[in-house]
Amino acid sequence: MILSDVDILESLKRKEIVIDPLNTELVGPCSVDLRLSDKFVIFKSKSLIDPYDFHTLENAVEIIETKGRPFILMPKQFVLAYTLEKIAISKSLAATLEGRSSIARLGIVVHAAGLVSPGSGMLVPKPLVLEVFSQSDTPVKLYPGMRIVQMIFHRLTSPVSMGYDEDPRSSYSKKNVWISRRAFP
DSSP states (O other): OBOOHHHHHHHHHTTSEEEESOOGGGBOSSOEEEEEEEEEEEEOTTOOOOTTOHHHHHHHEEEEEOTTSOEEEOTTOEEEEEEEEEEEEOTTEEEEEEEOHHHHTTTEEEEOOSEEOTTTTSSSOEEEEEEEEEOOSSOEEEOTTOEEEEEEEEEOSSOOSSOGGGOTTOTTSSOOOSSOGGGOO
């Protein structure tokens, strides 16, 4: 079952959903818009990435903080970005993330691994990592604070026995880092 705006607002009051900072104007009929932070990871061109050799990944990326200024996404560029909001959801909910159509119409695809697992952010609310790709042939400015993705909440038939943050095998439970060393066993 997808939560409606009424259900989302009630779940926020009961702390089943935590969004920090919360702006209730971003609550839509059945989703919450999340905004872009000013932190990005860019991949250096021509760097070989071997998922089983974490050092190649560390050497292939550069973390950029725009300090509130726009980030210019170049044609065919792929970056990682954070949401401005920190998120936590209970063990009774899961969430999916979808790129906003207004962003897609600029040729920008926003993906966030699709699923926010039940119990994510339970230990400490954290921003979500977004995968952002430009299909456009022209540069596009991405502004910190702009609405970039929408979060859709799903109520489970019963709470999970172990939330994402409680599972010792979870790659991103303590802190939602860009890419976890534990993600590639």
